[in-house]
Amino acid sequence: MYSKRRITVAALSLIVLSTLSVAAPASGLISSKVELTTSNDNVQVTDLRAVQSDRLLRVQAELTNFSPYNQQVYYRFKWLDKNGFTVWDDEPWKPMIVYGSQRQIINVSPPSLFATDFRLVLHSSQR
């Protein structure tokens, strides 16, 4: 399902910052924040960062296409509060093309100030 080798090789980090405190990057947390709906090894989440600043969460995910061909992916975020409850309706799926052997950055903030946690749901078709 998830290529551990690639995850290890890639710079995996989840940095949770607040305006006052900075936490060290914690490896291996990507799998806990990413939900894959398909088993396409070509596109992987290779970096994931989250910053809580001025009441608002900011998330940056890096998708890497390990194949030489363009890959069509669909993604959306689930926004959760500190207790794990969803604070927002289902987001629309968003289409994105990750070009062959390229990286693509997703930069988002939740539409709600009550979100303190997230899950990235990624759907990519095997090609």
Next chain:
Amino acid sequence: MQGQSNYEIRFTLLASTLVLALAGCATTSSPTVGGGNVSYGDSKAVETVTTDLGSTDIQMISEKMTQSLIQHPLIQDLIRKRQLLMASPVKNKTSEYFDTRLITDTILTQLQKSGVRYAIEGEDMQNQVDELRRQNQSGLYDKGKSVKMGRMQGAKYRIDGSISSIVKKNVDIKDVYYKMNLRLVEIETGIVEWSDEKDIRKSARR
């Protein structure tokens, strides 16, 4: 003669029971009514039926604008001070017809979930005025339990914008590029305090 009549009654009863039993089976297999030609889909699914502006485009535009607005310090200040926002109609400069209020209404609804308060505008104003007049001028309402005239609050900021498109096509392909601009304007000064845009490209083989 009597025997034949009894036989007919028994046959009718048996047939009725069978029909009812079959009908019962049909309704308990799934809680639906209809011939099966209509089905419900995922309203958040990516819609690629045509290159025309569709549900996914509206949802993506609204989401991007809400996320961008909510990050702006002015909106967070507006929430703290309980100031009011309003939305002017978004200009549709594309060659297609669609109701641009879909976009602004969605943005306002999403912002309100984070605590933004907004005032009604043009199209909704008539209903508001009608109700105020009904309560104050019809003589039908108890004065002590009616709302008062002259207490409506004006918005400090308004959202407006436009959506445009460029359509290119040849014998093989049709390509449509949409661009939505949205601005936050301080009504008193006319200063644009925030603006953002979202572009979408859709292509179809012909």
